[in-house]
Amino acid sequence: MCGINGIIGIDNTSEAKKVIEVMNRAIAHRGPDDSGVYVESGIALGQNRLSIIDLTSAGHQPMYSMDGNLVLVFNGEIYNYKELKQELREYSFQTHTDSEVILAAYMRWGYECVHRFNGMFAFAIWDIRKQDLFIGRDRLGVKPLYYYRHNELFLFSSEVRALLKSNFVPKKLNHEGLIDYLRYQTVHAPATIVKNVHMLLPGHTMLVKRGQVEITRYWSPEENAVNDAGNKSYEEIKQDIFNLLQKSVERRLVADVPFGAFLSGGIDSSIIVGLMSQVASQQVKTFSVTFEEEEFSEAKYAAIIAKKFKTEHHDIRLKPDDFLQLIPTALNAMDHPSGDGPNTFVVSKVTREAGITMALSGLGGDEVFAGYDVFKRMYALQHYKWLASLPLFLRKAVGQSLTRFKPSVASDKIQQLLYLPSWSLQDTYPITRQVLSESYIKELTGMSILPENHVRLVVRESMSQQYKAGVKLPLLSQVSAAEMRTYMQNTLLRDTDQMSMAHALEVRVPFLDYELVEYVMGVSDKYKYPHTPKKLLTDAVGDLLPPEIINRPKMGFTLPWKEWLKNELYSFCETKLHNMAARDLFVKDEVLTIWRNFLKREPQVTWAKVWYLVVLENWLEENGVA
Numbered sequence: 001m002c003g004i005n006g007i008i009g010i011d012n013t014s015e016a017k018k019v020i021e022v023m024n025r026a027i028a029h030r031g032p033d034d035s036g037v038y039v040e041s042g043i044a045l046g047q048n049r050l051s052i053i054d055l056t057s058a059g060h061q062p063m064y065s066m067d068g069n070l071v072l073v074f075n076g077e078i079y080n081y082k083e084l085k086q087e088l089r090e091y092s093f094q095t096h097t098d099s100e101v102i103l104a105a106y107m108r109w110g111y112e113c114v115h116r117f118n119g120m121f122a123f124a125i126w127d128i129r130k131q132d133l134f135i136g137r138d139r140l141g142v143k144p145l146y147y148y149r150h151n152e153l154f155l156f157s158s159e160v161r162a163l164l165k166s167n168f169v170p171k172k173l174n175h176e177g178l179i180d181y182l183r184y185q186t187v188h189a190p191a192t193i194v195k196n197v198h199m200l201l202p203g204h205t206m207l208v209k210r211g212q213v214e215i216t217r218y219w220s221p222e223e224n225a226v227n228d229a230g231n232k233s234y235e236e237i238k239q240d241i242f243n244l245l246q247k248s249v250e251r252r253l254v255a256d257v258p259f260g261a262f263l264s265g266g267i268d269s270s271i272i273v274g275l276m277s278q279v280a281s282q283q284v285k286t287f288s289v290t291f292e293e294e295e296f297s298e299a300k301y302a303a304i305i306a307k308k309f310k311t312e313h314h315d316i317r318l319k320p321d322d323f324l325q326l327i328p329t330a331l332n333a334m335d336h337p338s339g340d341g342p343n344t345f346v347v348s349k350v351t352r353e354a355g356i357t358m359a360l361s362g363l364g365g366d367e368v369f370a371g372y373d374v375f376k377r378m379y380a381l382q383h384y385k386w387l388a389s390l391p392l393f394l395r396k397a398v399g400q401s402l403t404r405f406k407p408s409v410a411s412d413k414i415q416q417l418l419y420l421p422s423w424s425l426q427d428t429y430p431i432t433r434q435v436l437s438e439s440y441i442k443e444l445t446g447m448s449i450l451p452e453n454h455v456r457l458v459v460r461e462s463m464s465q466q467y468k469a470g471v472k473l474p475l476l477s478q479v480s481a482a483e484m485r486t487y488m489q490n491t492l493l494r495d496t497d498q499m500s501m502a503h504a505l506e507v508r509v510p511f512l513d514y515e516l517v518e519y520v521m522g523v524s525d526k527y528k529y530p531h532t533p534k535k536l537l538t539d540a541v542g543d544l545l546p547p548e549i550i551n552r553p554k555m556g557f558t559l560p561w562k563e564w565l566k567n568e569l570y571s572f573c574e575t576k577l578h579n580m581a582a583r584d585l586f587v588k589d590e591v592l593t594i595w596r597n598f599l600k601r602e603p604q605v606t607w608a609k610v611w612y613l614v615v616l617e618n619w620l621e622e623n624g625v626a
Helices: 013-026 081-087 098-116 160-165 175-184 234-251 267-279 299-308 320-332 342-353 373-389 392-405 409-419 425-432 438-445 458-468 475-501 514-521 535-540 561-566 570-581 588-599 607-623
Strands: 002-008 034-040 043-049 070-078 119-127 132-137 146-150 153-157 197-199 204-209 212-217 259-262 285-291 312-318 358-360 506-508
Touching (some): 013 043, 043 070, 081 098, 098 132, 175 438, 234 267, 234 514, 259 267, 259 342, 285 342, 299 312, 312 342, 373 425, 373 475, 409 425, 425 458, 458 475, 561 570, 561 607, 570 588, 570 607
Parallel strands (some): 259 285, 259 358, 358 506
Antiparallel strands (some): 002 043, 002 153, 204 212
16 A cells, blocks of 8 residues: 555656655655655656565565556555466566566557556556556546646646646646535546546546557446346345455455454445455454443444454543544644545554554445445435425425425435436435535535536446446445445545555445455345345355344444534634635635525535535645645
8 A cells, every 4th residue: 555646747757756756755654664756757656655565675666567667556456466466477476566567468468468457556557668658547546646737737646635746736626526616525537637637437448648648448347247146045145245255354364464343333345354264264353443422332343353263452442532632633634625534533542552554344344235325315216206296286286385394404415306307316316415505505616616507416426327338226226226326435435545545544345345245246236235234245245144133233433523523623624714715716605605504504404514524724824825
């Protein structure tokens, strides 16, 4: 796990070296073990290394191929590198790293090498003879890759702030990205909050040559879903899933450093810990951040799993005030604004302080195995499509009455649904993830920052692309694909990367092994529907988990954000929102009205609606973006 940087288009090698070193320093937290640069006329590459596999200096990057023609910078892990190494015996390996396997694979298979990799990765290979740069990103988007292009100049990095520190990237706000952020508390790739800074999409490669950029998709969850489960019994499907999941965990335990697992006591993290205990050659270390309030704490469930699997358990008990004190540091660690993230920051901090360099997480279990309420809602909506055939005036009357007599976030969304011309998945899904409604955003911004016909409905466009793929997936798998493309990739994975790497902690996610994802995407709804929480998953692992975990009530300590915003964080929020209101981007009175309505406890203004605006303003100020 590392941080990588690159520049094409600066002929002065002395200047290029200075810039790439500045970019390296900007993301030094990602790789405290080593740092290196490669510079020649027109190209500069940089890398900060967090040593996980082959801890010797042989793993130094930028790394050269055995013939000296290829130069690699790489962030991530290739889990099947040992198997690939057996296929590439003609290559004279000099190290025990997975990095060198990428070079050997590229020499053998060229651009097609990405199809061979099972892992999380973002890498760049400079071909000295051809004078081109090949960039690849993993299928599910676990590792990030940002880039900026202007005329002949091209820069890339693992983080946005490294691009900004280069001084070649204008610190201009992406107005269309701002609208997307207001809708969904994140900006969906390929866009970012910074104008002309983009993110390479998951499952895509990029070729940069002579000022031209060619982007190619090599994988998507829809087009690569397999139908192996089509003619199998439920028992066979469960066994297949168990085998794939067990193999995924086993792959992710390859490391030359101390490792552990995040353990909340929920289904996903408990399954990962259980499987780790079966295949690991050493006692598993588990980490839980819990709170002192016993009534709400998940500590007892984490303790049940730790005892069952005999882990070396670390229960880090915090008071809400302890968490509160870490919020400013967490905000400063945020590479891209997001309405979420502090939780991951805290658990990563305490895990790293315990001497752990790599940890497994249960992230992705909900997206793959229909764990969110949105799956049931989308399933139900498809059975009420007939409502869309009712006269529009009648649907509008019902929606207006609902918001008038029962004002709430849920009522606002129901009203939006009732206004839709149809209740197809691509029409309804984008509304389910919205934080602010279109009418709210228009009031907040006056839409003066963009002509209304230029405001793209990014999530809906993503859904349309999903349908254009021409693959008829089960409905719940369609929702899974939508969740992966939106919330998972652009919020959960981005937050996990930026908040864990702030502490130089590598996080691996077994539920996002692409072979497992491809298989489950092809499973019928009749097996996947969550009659009980993630029924297919819990059935697949059999008696691995005790009943207390599978049948536990939904709970968890809820941090008192609402009260913090009104008390301990009041001055901070007040200042940030007044600063936001002073920007030409916003209608001053509307920003302050949101704040006042929150303080008056209006049901339609939750703390989350306020906090993600505060986070945005803080990020813009800290990074000088306007």
